Amino acid sequence: MSGNEQQALADRISQAVDAARERILGLHRSYVQVRSVTGTEGPMGLRVAETFRARGLETETWAATAEEMQGYLEHVGEQPGYEGRWNVAGKQRGAGGGRSILLNAHIDTVPEGDHSLWSQPPFAANLVTGRIYGRGSCDMKGGLTTHLAALDALAACGLRLKGDVTVAATVGEEDGGIGALSTVLRGYRADAALVTEPTQLALVTACEGSLVFRLTITGRSAHAATRDEGVSALEKFIPIFQDLQHLEQERNATLRHPLYDVFANKVPINVGVVRAGNWASTVPEILEAEIRVGFLPGEELEPFKRLVAERIMKVAAQDPWLRAHPPVITYFGGQFIAAETPAHSPLAGAIRAAHRRVTGREAPVEAATYGADMRHFIVFGGMPCVMYGAGDIRVAHAPDEYLEFEELLTAVKVVALFLAEWCGVAE
Numbered sequence: 001m002s003g004n005e006q007q008a009l010a011d012r013i014s015q016a017v018d019a020a021r022e023r024i025l026g027l028h029r030s031y032v033q034v035r036s037v038t039g040t041e042g043p044m045g046l047r048v049a050e051t052f053r054a055r056g057l058e059t060e061t062w063a064a065t066a067e068e069m070q071g072y073l074e075h076v077g078e079q080p081g082y083e084g085r086w087n088v089a090g091k092q093r094g095a096g097g098g099r100s101i102l103l104n105a106h107i108d109t110v111p112e113g114d115h116s117l118w119s120q121p122p123f124a125a126n127l128v129t130g131r132i133y134g135r136g137s138c139d140m141k142g143g144l145t146t147h148l149a150a151l152d153a154l155a156a157c158g159l160r161l162k163g164d165v166t167v168a169a170t171v172g173e174e175d176g177g178i179g180a181l182s183t184v185l186r187g188y189r190a191d192a193a194l195v196t197e198p199t200q201l202a203l204v205t206a207c208e209g210s211l212v213f214r215l216t217i218t219g220r221s222a223h224a225a226t227r228d229e230g231v232s233a234l235e236k237f238i239p240i241f242q243d244l245q246h247l248e249q250e251r252n253a254t255l256r257h258p259l260y261d262v263f264a265n266k267v268p269i270n271v272g273v274v275r276a277g278n279w280a281s282t283v284p285e286i287l288e289a290e291i292r293v294g295f296l297p298g299e300e301l302e303p304f305k306r307l308v309a310e311r312i313m314k315v316a317a318q319d320p321w322l323r324a325h326p327p328v329i330t331y332f333g334g335q336f337i338a339a340e341t342p343a344h345s346p347l348a349g350a351i352r353a354a355h356r357r358v359t360g361r362e363a364p365v366e367a368a369t370y371g372a373d374m375r376h377f378i379v380f381g382g383m384p385c386v387m388y389g390a391g392d393i394r395v396a397h398a399p400d401e402y403l404e405f406e407e408l409l410t411a412v413k414v415v416a417l418f419l420a421e422w423c424g425v426a427e
Helices: 003-019 021-032 042-054 066-076 137-156 178-185 224-229 233-254 301-316 320-324 346-359 374-379 405-423
Strands: 058-062 087-092 101-106 131-133 165-170 193-195 203-207 209-218 269-276 286-295 328-331 365-368 385-387 402-404
Touching: 003 021, 003 137, 003 346, 003 405, 021 042, 021 131, 021 137, 021 405, 042 058, 042 087, 042 137, 042 165, 066 178, 087 178, 101 137, 101 178, 101 405, 131 137, 131 405, 137 165, 137 402, 137 405, 165 178, 178 374, 193 374, 203 346, 209 233, 209 301, 233 269, 233 286, 233 301, 286 301, 301 320, 301 328, 346 385, 346 405, 374 385, 402 405
Parallel strands: 101 165, 101 193, 193 385, 203 365
Antiparallel strands: 058 087, 087 165, 131 402, 203 385, 209 286, 209 328, 269 286
C-alpha cells in the first residue's frame, strides 16, 4: 500500500470513528457503570461477553482455576477465590494470509474508596467537560472500549482483515494478572499482542519488574521502664531500612537502560507497611515490614531475589543479636517479572506508523515503572507485546479517575489503522 493509500485509509477510519462518537461513549459508559473490583469481576465479564457476541465474535468465557495456577503462584500470587471471575476472549477470524494479533485489556479495578471524595459518582460514568469520570474509566476499561470500537470502525468502512484478531478481556491484573496468564495457558496466541494500558498515547515497550516481600525481625520484649533488658525489633530494623535506601541509590547510579535513564528514580525501593509492637510501654519484640523493590528489563527474578536477600543478611550479620536471630524473608503476592519488546521491532514500528498517520506526530517511546500484564504475553506466551492507550496513569486508583474522551477517540483511530496495516486488508 502506497503512502497516499495509507493516508486515505487513515482518513476513512477517522471519519468512521468520528461518526460513531455517541456509540463509543455509550459502550464505554456501559463498562464503567459495572463495578468490577479485583476478585468480583463476574458481572463485568458477563457484560463484556454480551458486547462480544453482539459483534459476532467467537466468544469463550471461563474462570481460571487454582489447579491451573498452581505452578505459577510466584508470578500471580495466592488468590482469595477463582469461581465466577469471568475472563472473556472473542475471536474475529480473518480472510487468511495476514498476521494475527491478540488485543488485551483487564476488566478489574481497584476499590473506589470513599465516595464523598469524588466530585462525580464513581460508577455513573458521567461526561463532564470532555472527561468520562468513574472507577476504571482510565485503568483500563477505556482500553477495552478501544479494541471493540476499532473493530467497529473497520466494519463501518467495509474492511475485512486478513489476519485473525482476538480480544481478551481478563481479570486480576491489579493483583498479579491471573486472567492474562490463564489466557496464555489456554493456548491463545498470535503473532503479537497489544495491551491498551493508559499510556497517554505513548508507545511503551518495556515494563519494570517488582519484588514484593515481608521482612520479619524478632527482638525481645521488656517493660519500657527496663527497656535496656529488651531488644527492640524496630531499632534492629532501622539499619536494614537505611541500607535499602543506600541500595536504591547505588542501583540508580550504576544501572543503565535507554528508556529508564530519564527517570530520577528508575528502580524505587518502597517500605510500604511497617507493623511493630503492641503497647506503648512494652519494647516491641516483632516487626513486620512489607517492601517493594523495582528491577529493570534484563535483570532476572531469581538472581535479583538473591541480591536483595544477601544485602539484608549482610547488614544483619554486623549485629550480634541479628546474627543469632536472623531476619526472615517471606515472598507474597505476585512477583512481577520485567519484560521488554525491542523498540525497533515490527510491532512497535506498526504502532508508531499508525499513530503518525492519525495524529501527524511521532509517538513517544517510553518505559513503565510499574508491572503490567504485558509480561505474561512476552514471558509465558512467547509473543512480542507493547502497550499503547488513552488515559493518564497518574489519575488511576485515585478519586475522580477520568478518561479524556477525545484521547479515547484518537486511540480508537490509531488501533483501527494499526489493525488494518498489521493484519492486512482483504481485497
